[in-house]
Amino acid sequence: MDKAKQKEIQNQLAEKELAEFKKxxxxxxxxxxxxxxxxxxxxxxxxxxxxxxxxxxxLDKNVVVNATDVIDWLENNGGGCDCEVLANVEDLFDYLNPPIKKPSPTNQIKKQKLNSLKTDFGFSIEKIPSPWILTETILGNDKIYNFQIGKSNNCIVNLTSDFPITQLDNDKFWADLWVKETELHYKLDDLTVEQIEFENYLAILVKTKNWTPVKIWCIRKSTKKWFLKMTTELSRHKDDIKELEKLINHIKTE
Ligand SMILES: [Zn+2]
Incomplete structure (x- = not known):
């Protein structure tokens, strides 16, 4: 068989496979x-x-009516959880790339690792202590700063500057915020709110025995302009808090 013929057969096979996939x-x-x-x-x-x-x-936000079918389909294609959906399923749609993923300047996502950071809202760190990694994600006009431990993104500390903290001592406020952010609404009877004092910081920790996400809002006592929000997991949060303490010790005092 000559090369051209072989290529033609390969193309036909790929086309057939793609048609079945789409179906x-x-x-x-x-x-x-x-x-x-x-x-x-x-x-x-x-x-x-x-x-x-x-x-x-x-799926909920986009009113996809057969969301359960989509979840099942994702699972059958290697997407058992959100990170697996990206890791295993996204590649299956590579064929869409040229027409769909044409980046427009307004929603282009740029991501880069930073070795230091000084923001216009007074946050300043000159050296990122290991094992933390700081990344800047530029999303249109927004810049998102996240610290994470090593390569895994199971523990993320987000630097936030646009949130009014007015109810520091109101446990219900923090419990409600946890519910709002996790969107977990049931089995919340043992949701606890704890305050932890670090030297110049106050941290509010919200967790429950029934769910994985643990959230910690870490507020510098001397400023209301920014705070750190840590999202981690129940099984590891104690170790992560120790790392958080290391991280905040590197943040410059004004
Ligand atoms: Zn995952």
């Missing part, structure tokens, strides 16, 4: 590429808690 999709293929973009951003901010909670949030 297996529970929703329009464009929904998937939007889901991947969404997960890219949300996982960067919240990390994966080994469920498909972010995927469900997206």
């Amino acid at each position: 297996s999709l529970p929703v329009d293929e464009n929904i998937f590429s939007r889901l991947f973009d969404f997960l890219d951003v949300e996982l960067g901010e919240y990390g994966c808690d080994h469920t498909t909670i972010l995927t469900k949030k997206f």
Whole structure:
């Protein structure tokens, strides 16, 4: 068989495979590429808690009526949790790339690692202590700063500057915020709010025995302009708090 003939057969096979793949999709293929973009951003901010909670949030937000079919389909294709959806399923849609992923300047995502940071809202760190890694994600006009421990994104500390903290001592405020951010609404009877004092910081820790996400809002006593929000997991949060303490010791005092 000559090369041209061989190539033609290969192309036909690939086309047939692609047609079958498209037929297996529970929703329009464009929904998937939007889901991947969404997960890219949300996982960067919240990390994966080994469920498909972010995927469900997206399907819910986009009123996908057969969301259960989509979740099942993702699972059958290697996407058992949100990070697996990105790691294993996104590649299956590579064929969409040229027409769909044409980046427009306004929603282009740029990500880079930083070795120091000084912001216009008074946050300043000259050296990032290991094992922390600081990344800057530029999303249109927004800049997102996240610290994470090593390569895994199970523990993320987000630097936030646009949130009014007015109810420091109100435990209910923090408990409600945890519910709002995790979107977990049931089995919350043992949701606890704890205050931890570090030298120049006050941290509010919210957790529950029934769910994985632990959230810690870490506020510098001398400023209301920014704070750190840590999202981690129940099984590791105690160790992560020690690392958080190391991290805040490197933040410059004004
Ligand atoms: Zn995961």
